Amino acid sequence: MQTESLFENLTTANIITSIVDLLIVWYVLYLLLTVLKGTKAIQLIKGIIFILVGRALSNFFNLTTTTEIFDTVLEWGFLAIIVIFQPEFRRALEQLGRGSLFRSNSTNGAGEHDKLREAMIKAIRYMAKRRIGALIVFEKDTGLKEYSETGIPIDANITSELLINIFIPNTPLHDGAMIISGDKIDTAASYLPLSESNKIAKSLGTRHRAAVGISEVTDAFTVVVSEETGNISVTYSGKLFKEISLDELDDLFKKHWTMLPPAKEGGGFFARK
Structure with missing residues (x-):
């Protein structure tokens, strides 16, 4: 009798309402992930998932103290998230107002990687020989959106000529x-965050300190061409490596500069942003 009563209550209107309700919830989650993708906040989501899994396991095994610790972290953690990631939430509302959440860009296949490396090496060789200062950051898993928003949008294909022209001294974009x-x-x-490490030599300038700074807070790979000496340096994992040869740089590009797979037709969360 209870089963029959249940099916009687499942009217067409109720079914449609439930489906719409679920679609709205999933769409809101989709928009949230779209906004956070490309920022450091996406790393925070992984931490939250870890805490939730840990809380569930500790509760399952009756680990009272551990469960209380996880509960405290969850209780106060969300307040801390709102304070720490206030810029991301503000940007999300701005993007929603501009309708920019639905935009996506295409990308070339990985087969172009060799040509892009050759163009990059050619430009860096030219700048190093003529002591043209340069600071180039390569985005990896941790998004750099909050830093790219401080600069001038380019959104251009990589060519050696364009790379060189951007860093020519006394031009609007060289600094x-x-x-x-x-x-x-x-x-x-x-603009990049400057490292406060005492291990950086005093002889090195702002470019090197900024390169180390971005490598301390993200997993980015950065190339620096010294304006004083023409030497090439790279940074990653919070470490600075000086006087890199072009052959060594090419090997590092193969390791750290990976082309993303082609965007799916229609874009979306898993399309390249």
Whole structure:
């Protein structure tokens, strides 16, 4: 009798309402992930998932103290998230107002990687020989959106001529960092956080300190061409490696500069942003 009563209550209107309700919830989650993708906040989501799994396991095995610790972290953690990631939430509302959440860009296949590396090596060789200072950041898993937004949007294909022209002294875009996202020049003249490490030699300038700084807070790979000596340096994992040869740089590009797979037709969350 209870089963029959249940089916009687499942009217067409109720079914449609439930489906719409689920679709709205999933769509809101989709928009949230779309906004956070390309920022450091996406790493935070992985941490939250870890805490939720840990809380469930500790509760399952009756680990009282551990469960209380997880509950405390969850209770106060969300308040801390709102404070720490206030810029991301503000940007989300701005993008929603502009309708920019639905935009996506295409990317070339991985077969172009060799040509792009050759163009990059050619430009860096030219700048190093003539002591043209340059700071180039390559985005990896941790998004650099909050830093690219401080610069001038370029969104251009990578060519050696364009790379050189951007860093020519006394031009509007030469000062600051160029950010490479996938196979595109994302922005130029972007501001990066400066490292406060005492291990950086006093003889090195702002470019090197900014390169180390971005490698301390993200997993980005950065190339620096010294304006004083023409030497090539790279940073990753919070470490600075000086006087890199072009052959060594090419090997590092193969390791750290990976082209993303082609965007799916129609874009979406898993399309290249």
